[in-house]
Amino acid sequence: xxxxxxxxxxxxxxxxxxxxxxxxxxxxxxxxxxxxxxxxxxxxxxxxxxxxxxxxxxxxxxxxxxxxxxxxxxxxxxxxxxxxxxxxxxxxxxxxxxxxxxxxxxxxxxxxxxxxxxxxxxxxxxxxxxxxxxxxxxxxxxxxxxxxxxxxxxxxxxxxxxxxxxxxxxxxxxxxxxxxxxxxxxxxxxxxxxxxxxxxxxxxxxxxxxxxxxxxxxxxxxxxxxxxxxxxxxxxxxxxxxxxxxxxxxxxxxxxxxxxxxxxxxxxxxxxxxxxxxxxxxxxxxxxxxxxxxxxxxxxxxxxxxxxxxxxxxxxxxxxxxxxxxxxxxxxxxxxxxxxxxxxxxxxxxxxxxxxxxxxxxxxxxxxxxxxxxxxxxxxxxxxxxxxxxxxxxxxxxxxxxxxxxxxxxxxxxxxxxxxxxxxxxxxxxxxxxxxxxxxxxxxxxxxxxxxxxxxxxxxxxxxxxxxxxxxxxxxxxxxxxxxxxxxxxxxxxxxxxxxxxxxxxxxxxxxxxxxxxxxxxxxxxxxxxxxxxxxxxxxxxxxxxxxxxxxxxxxxxxxxxxxxxxxxxxxxxxxxxxxxxxxxxxxxxxxxxxxxxxxxxxxxxxxxxxxxxxxxxxxxxxxxxxxxxxxxxxxxxxxxxxxxxxxxxxxxxxxxxxxxxxxxxxxxxxxxxxxxxxxxxxxxxxxxxxxxxxxxxxxxxxxxxxxxxxxxxxxxxxxxxxxxxxxxxxxxxxxxxxxxxxxxxxxxxxxxxxxxxxxxxxxxxxxxxxxxxxxxxxxxxxxxxxxxxxxxxxxxxxxxxxxxxxxxxxxxxxxxxxxxxxxxxxxxxxxxxxxxxxxxxxxxxxxxxxxxxx
RNA sequence: GCGAAAGUGGCGGAAUUGGCAGACGCACCAGACUUAGGAUCUGGCGCCGCAAGGCGUGGGGGUUCGAGUCCCCCCUUUCGCACCA
Numbered sequence: 001x002x003x004x005x006x007x008x009x010x011x012x013x014x015x016x017x018x019x020x021x022x023x024x025x026x027x028x029x030x031x032x033x034x035x036x037x038x039x040x041x042x043x044x045x046x047x048x049x050x051x052x053x054x055x056x057x058x059x060x061x062x063x064x065x066x067x068x069x070x071x072x073x074x075x076x077x078x079x080x081x082x083x084x085x086x087x088x089x090x091x092x093x094x095x096x097x098x099x100x101x102x103x104x105x106x107x108x109x110x111x112x113x114x115x116x117x118x119x120x121x122x123x124x125x126x127x128x129x130x131x132x133x134x135x136x137x138x139x140x141x142x143x144x145x146x147x148x149x150x151x152x153x154x155x156x157x158x159x160x161x162x163x164x165x166x167x168x169x170x171x172x173x174x175x176x177x178x179x180x181x182x183x184x185x186x187x188x189x190x191x192x193x194x195x196x197x198x199x200x201x202x203x204x205x206x207x208x209x210x211x212x213x214x215x216x217x218x219x220x221x222x223x224x225x226x227x228x229x230x231x232x233x234x235x236x237x238x239x240x241x242x243x244x245x246x247x248x249x250x251x252x253x254x255x256x257x258x259x260x261x262x263x264x265x266x267x268x269x270x271x272x273x274x275x276x277x278x279x280x281x282x283x284x285x286x287x288x289x290x291x292x293x294x295x296x297x298x299x300x301x302x303x304x305x306x307x308x309x310x311x312x313x314x315x316x317x318x319x320x321x322x323x324x325x326x327x328x329x330x331x332x333x334x335x336x337x338x339x340x341x342x343x344x345x346x347x348x349x350x351x352x353x354x355x356x357x358x359x360x361x362x363x364x365x366x367x368x369x370x371x372x373x374x375x376x377x378x379x380x381x382x383x384x385x386x387x388x389x390x391x392x393x394x395x396x397x398x399x400x401x402x403x404x405x406x407x408x409x410x411x412x413x414x415x416x417x418x419x420x421x422x423x424x425x426x427x428x429x430x431x432x433x434x435x436x437x438x439x440x441x442x443x444x445x446x447x448x449x450x451x452x453x454x455x456x457x458x459x460x461x462x463x464x465x466x467x468x469x470x471x472x473x474x475x476x477x478x479x480x481x482x483x484x485x486x487x488x489x490x491x492x493x494x495x496x497x498x499x500x501x502x503x504x505x506x507x508x509x510x511x512x513x514x515x516x517x518x519x520x521x522x523x524x525x526x527x528x529x530x531x532x533x534x535x536x537x538x539x540x541x542x543x544x545x546x547x548x549x550x551x552x553x554x555x556x557x558x559x560x561x562x563x564x565x566x567x568x569x570x571x572x573x574x575x576x577x578x579x580x581x582x583x584x585x586x587x588x589x590x591x592x593x594x595x596x597x598x599x600x601x602x603x604x605x606x607x608x609x610x611x612x613x614x615x616x617x618x619x620x621x622x623x624x625x626x627x628x629x630x631x632x633x634x635x636x637x638x639x640x641x642x643x644x645x646x647x648x649x650x651x652x653x654x655x656x657x658x659x660x661x662x663x664x665x666x667x668x669x670x671x672x673x674x675x676x677x678x679x680x681x682x683x684x685x686x687x688x689x690x691x692x693x694x695x696x697x698x699x700x701x702x703x704x705x706x707x708x709x710x711x712x713x714x715x716x717x718x719x720x721x722x723x724x725x726x727x728x729x730x731x732x733x734x735x736x737x738x739x740x741x742x743x744x745x746x747x748x749x750x751x752x753x754x755x756x757x758x759x760x761x762x763x764x765x766x767x768x769x770x771x772x773x774x775x776x777x778x779x780x781x782x783x784x785x786x787x788x789x790x791x792x793x794x795x796x797x798x799x800x801x802x803x804x805x806x807x808x809x810x811x812x813x814x815x816x817x818x819x820x821x822x823x824x825x826x827x828x829x830x831x832x833x834x835x836x837x838x839x840x841x842x843x844x845x846x847x848x849x850x851x852x853x854x855x
Numbered sequence: 856g857c858g859a860a861a862g863u864g865g866c867g868g869a870a871u872u873g874g875c876a877g878a879c880g881c882a883c884c885a886g887a888c889u890u891a892g893g894a895u896c897u898g899g900c901g902c903c904g905c906a907a908g909g910c911g912u913g914g915g916g917g918u919u920c921g922a923g924u925c926c927c928c929c930c931u932u933u934c935g936c937a938c939c940a
Contacts, residue, residue: 020894234859234935241858241936248940269940282940314938321856321938355939362940369938448939566934639880640867646933648867656880666895706871716869719879726879729896798875803921805875843920848874853920 019669021662023629027762031131040776041136043092046539046555050090054556055081056535056595058564058572059096059143062122063103066129068604068611068637068649069565071621075634076601076643076712077563078135079758083708085136086757086782092556093136094538096143097123100151100461100527102180102196105499108492115460116488119146129621133630134761136778141541145530150537151462152483153547154529157579158465159476160586166213167454169474174453176205181494182457183209185526186450187242187571192318195571201316210464210523211451214578218243218447220592221577230597235569242570244448246270249432250357251441253281253334255293256342265289265334265345268356268446271366272435273427276416277384278361279374281334281345282327284353285311293330293345303328307349314349325350325373336361337440338431339417348373356446364405371405385424386412452575454526459490459499461524469511469518478512484520498522531572532579535559535594550588559595566600573598599712602646604637611649619649631760632658638714638759657718661763664725664756668749668767671735675746676772689731690740697748698790700724701783704755714759721755746771754783798849799824801833809850817844824850 034040044050057077060070081093097119104115111118123144130137143150161167175184177194188195189202214221222243225236248270255263265281283290285307294300307326314323327348334345343361350369351360364374364381374381387402388411409424419427435441455464463484465477477484487506492499500506500522511518539552564572580594603610606617624633636654640647686694703720707713728748734740749771757764757777768777792813797820799807807829811820821844824830830852837854844850 237859238935244939246939267940271940319937323938325938350938350940352939360940367940369940372938446939569935636880642868645861645868650867650881652881653867660880662895710871713869715867716879719869722879732896796875800874800921803874803919808875841920843874845874845921849921851874851920 019666021665023631023762026766027134027630030762030765031134035131038139040778041093042138042140044090046552048090050088052092052556053084053089054092054559055084055561056094056559056563058568059098059531059534060126061098061101061103062119062126064122064125066126066621068619068621071133071633072604072637072647073563073565073601074130074133074135075637076599079638079714080561081136082758082761082778083782085778086780088781092538093138094141094143095130095135095137095139096534096538097145098527098531099123099144099146100530102458102460104460105458105492109494114488115492116146132625133621133634136761141538143534143537143541145534146460148483148485151530153537154462154525155465155477155482155484156479156547157533158525159479161212161582162476166216166582167210168213169208169210171206171208173204174207174209175202177202183207183453183455185453185528187574192316203316204312209453209455211453214452215447215449217578217581218245218449220581221574224577224593228593232598232600235566235573235598235600238569239574242449242574246446248272248446249435249441249443251275251337251361251435253336253361255345256333256335263289265359266357267359267361268444269361271363272431273413273424274363274366274384275336275338275361275431277363277365277382278336278343279364279380279382280343280362282348282351282360282362283345284351284358285347285349286353287358290347293332300328300330304347307347310349323349325369325376327373327377337435337438354450355448366405366407368405368407382415384413384415386414388412454529455523456526457498458524459492461527462529463500464521464523464525466521467509467511467518468521469514469516471516472511472513475511475513475518481512498524500524528571528575532575533583536583536589548588553589557589558591558593561597561599562595563599563601569600599643601643602641604647604649606649608648619651624654628654628658629762631763632661635661635718635759639718640715642711642713642715660722660725661760663729664752665763665767667725667728668752668770671745672749672770674738675742675749677742686741686744687734687739689734690744693727693731693748694744694789695792696724696727697751698785701751701755701785702790705782705785718759721752725752751783753777754780795847797824799827799830800849800851801830802853803851806830806833817846820844820850824852
């Protein structure tokens with residue numbers, strides 16, 4: 001570098017001290033002001049003339065303290081909310097607490113604190129943390145799901161579900177977690193283990209439970225995914241897999257020699273076109289017909305018992321797909337209605353009772369599982385599909401049979417009676433129609449989705465508002481008697497069913513129908529009920545006589561942007577979608593889906609692993625805030641990487657952001673007066689450096705604005721502002737010498753405050769005030785960039801020879817191509833490099849480069 | 856096994872449409888100012904090389920004047936699904 005080291009003309013020690021950025025002081029001052037005026041962040045009434053924007057972050061469980069995942073989630077949402085506010089939207093940005101749940105009971109057992117007290121004090125603490133972080137929530141709409149004013153409406157919704165036959169009670173095999181001492185929904189079982197206890201295998205128990213008929217909406221839930229274009233593809237795929245739609249047909253096989261002539265086995269198949277290749281029937285071990293078919297043969301009986309045990313064990317281990325296939329022949333036969341052929345009936349451990357009909361036709365030649373099974377037991381393998389189109393002759397030397405199992409669908413039927421020579425797709429249509437006409441089958445659609453089991457044998461949840469009367473049976477609690485209050489002072493243990501069952505004052509009641517004695521339902525609701533509709537309640541959180549006000553909801557909904565972790569891709573997000581459809585059909589909302597856009601942020605990790613107490617790699621937000629301030633903590637969570645990616649927490653990075661904010665702060669503090677005092681002299685001439693800063697300012701505004709409108713890569717937004725501040729420092733001697741037009745200097749400083757405000761609201765507010773500006777930044781318009789001012793008037797062309805960088809040439813912007821070519825070829829380095837070579841071609845890319853192709 | 860995403864310096868990451876690889880930040884090195892520095896400011900910082908220059912975006916091929924970016928094959932990591940008939 002030829003330039004000599006510059007001495008900073010401004011900084012001396014005493015000034016250093018004076019200009020020191022002290023986030024604690026600034027942040028405390030502003031937090032006190034914001035607290036004193038809670039209307040600052042309040043959304044306007046729905047009659048507002050502004051366009052609405054509903055930005056929502058998933059509400060936290062009040063576990064005791066915020067973790068970095070929360071900070072990241074809320075920093076993204078808050079930046080967006082603030083940006084939208086500045087763009088003149090009426091923004092709804094609420095927060096609440098998913099406050100029911102088992103940890104409160106565990107804490108009660110461990111520390112002898114009532115769940116309510118534990119939960120409410122956690123909420124108080126976490127709310128303090130959120131305020132300290134400066135998130136702009138409308139606290140007037142706070143929702144706490146464990147309070148009667150909220151869970152009353154859970155109960156009301158339950159009554160509506162019951163009324164519409166969407167809630168029912170049945171005895172069935174359910175998932176049981178012994179650590180939680182309660183039943184779990186299918187969605188809460190991950191790899192055979194409890195979602196809260198990764199190493200606790202879920203057991204199967206036969207219990208009577210309340211279910212919600214989510215399956216009534218299977219088709220709409222899956223079809224609706226196609227329209228959710230602004231949901232991550234990953235989430236949509238996961239939901240599609242979970243719902244598991246599958247088109248096929250039911251076909252009845254008559255049991256040969258049945259005592260009862262109506263005895264038949266109905267199979268579900270997606271490949272009715274292969275039915276002539278069916279060489280056995282396979283039943284799930286728990287199929288109701290098995291007992292009858294096996295009769296009282298003790299040998300067969302014990303074999304079937306073994307199969308049931310194998311399945312149960314595999315299910316608990318979560319590796320259903322991995323177990324070795326076993327089966328047993330019942331000695332009985334069934335009749336294929338298409339061919340009138342008799343096929344043996346087997347019982348097999350790879351057939352599941354809870355999917356389809358629990359019975360399949362086994363086509364070894366065209367199904368991998370059936371093939372494996374048939375090979376093991378020596379069952380016939382009959383080819384009925386050829387990998388060939390209709391009319392296409394076999395290729396010379398093509399073997400008669402394809403490589404088995406052959407499972408492709410675009411091919412030709414053989415050995416299939418009158419259906420031979422049809423293509424698969426055609427055969428599926430014709431054969432389904434044939435079965436339907438013959439009364440032994442029909443087309444159908446099967447789903448993997450099961451109804452949602454919502455009963456929990458736990459205390460800290462919403463009581464299910466049902467009664468059991470000796471005379472009248474199951475009786476819903478009348479609406480007027482809601483809420484069914486959760487009693488206090490309950491002895492909590494993890495044994496022997498719901499703790500509520502041991503509270504006589506709660507259990508014993510009178511029947512609203514007959515006035516006789518009745519018992520209350522003692523199970524409580526899955527907490528996912530609470531979170532399935534909480535975001536509707538925010539629109540009118542204090543409404544006393546209804547769950548929600550339809551007009552208000554219709555104004556705010558659907559949610560414009562929902563932000564949360566991908567771990568809820570199935571659980572919370574599928575229940576919420578179901579609940580929205582249910583509410584729509586009740587006529588109280590009109591949207592089909594809760595949220596038009598969904599964003600799933602990446603995990604926060606440390607030292608390459610998810611933060612967890614057991615690994616000892618937890619970074620506390622409190623520590624970060626104490627050390628570097630809320631602004632630096634938030635801004636680092638956005639700067640370290642783009643919001644969708646995994647974030648590796650590095651404390652040195654937070655320090656770096658803090659250092660940058662200090663630089664920005666010092667710059668404004670040093671020049672605020674100069675800008676204010678000379679504010680009138682707008683027409684002052686711009687030096688080249690000043691013009692360069694002005695251009696850079698508009699380029700920066702453009703970059704930050706485009707990041708908000710496009711990809712949300714706030715890491716590059718922050719980088720852009722950093723670059724800008726670096727440029728200002730480079731121009732500092734001119735600025736200090738008063739060579740910058742004051743109006744430009746003022747504009748630069750205001751813009752810094754405005755651009756920083758979505759990311760570092762405390763510092764931005766402080767700078768805003770220092771600059772003599774009044775009013776909350778949220779109500780100040782987002783700064784527009786001027787494309788003309790952002791435009792460079794010179795372009796640096798890259799000159800390549802055969803694609804290799806060799807030189808540069810600076811030309812006025814929009815130079816004609818001829819001139820660019822001429823100047824490139826005249827460049828000294830290029831001329832030297834071209835010596836003795838033949839120029840084949842010269843490629844000029846406007847505004848970018850010149851590539852000279854030589855030979 | 857199936858599906859998706861990713862792989863770039865010592866580290867976190869930039870590089871919308873193919874066009875200067877490594878912006879910005881961290882760490883590190885040097886200098887300035889200092890009684891002092893874990894403050895601040897200035898400069899340097901992919902690898903090899905004294906240099907000229909060469910090599911470089913997981914590996915191998917290809918398309919192109921030009922490839923981190925597009926195509927084919929392979930490897931690794933992460934996530935999701937996995938007897939769903």
